[in-house]
Amino acid sequence: MIGQLEFELGAQTNESNKYKRVSDLDMYQKVAKTTAIYPREQAIIYPTLGLTGEAGEVANKVKKIIRDGTDKNNEDMVQEISAEIGDCLWYIAVLADDIGFKLSDIANSNLIKLENRKQKGTIHGSGDNR
Numbered sequence: 001m002i003g004q005l006e007f008e009l010g011a012q013t014n015e016s017n018k019y020k021r022v023s024d025l026d027m028y029q030k031v032a033k034t035t036a037i038y039p040r041e042q043a044i045i046y047p048t049l050g051l052t053g054e055a056g057e058v059a060n061k062v063k064k065i066i067r068d069g070t071d072k073n074n075e076d077m078v079q080e081i082s083a084e085i086g087d088c089l090w091y092i093a094v095l096a097d098d099i100g101f102k103l104s105d106i107a108n109s110n111l112i113k114l115e116n117r118k119q120k121g122t123i124h125g126s127g128d129n130r
Contacts, residue, residue, distance in 0.1 A: 025093075025103035032093035043098040051091035058084040 038046040061081050065072050072078075096103050117123040122130035 025107055028089070029093040029097060029103045032090050033097050035090075036094040036097070044095065047091045047095035047098060051088060051095060054084055054087040054091055058088065 036047075058081060061077065061084060064070065065074075065077060070077055093103055096106055114123065117130055120130070
């Protein structure tokens with residue numbers, strides 16, 4: 001018997017690959033929340049620290065490509081970086097939930113901000129309020 005979440009995501013028969021493809025950010029966030037096991041009094045703090053650690057792991061793998069002269073299209077390295085980005089996404093999803101936001105709303109707001117910067121010719125530069 002499959003649960004409601006598996007039904008919404010499209011359960012597969014192979015338990016190790018339980019979900020077909022996550023088709024949107026809110027669906028991903030919903031599933032990520034089910035694996036968010038940390039003290040609730042550490043909400044916001046725990047996922048923020050985890051995100052910075054995982055982002056550091058992404059940066060470290062990219063650094064090693066530069067250091068070792070590895071082909072940046074090396075399949076093994078690309079897979080490792082992809083896995084670390086996935087870990088970042090998990091922390092982003094649960095952090096967004098901790099502050100009461102849906103990932104789709106954050107993504108949409110970000111795209112609007114970037115489009116406005118593009119239209120104003122301020123996509124290059126620095127500062128939050130361009």
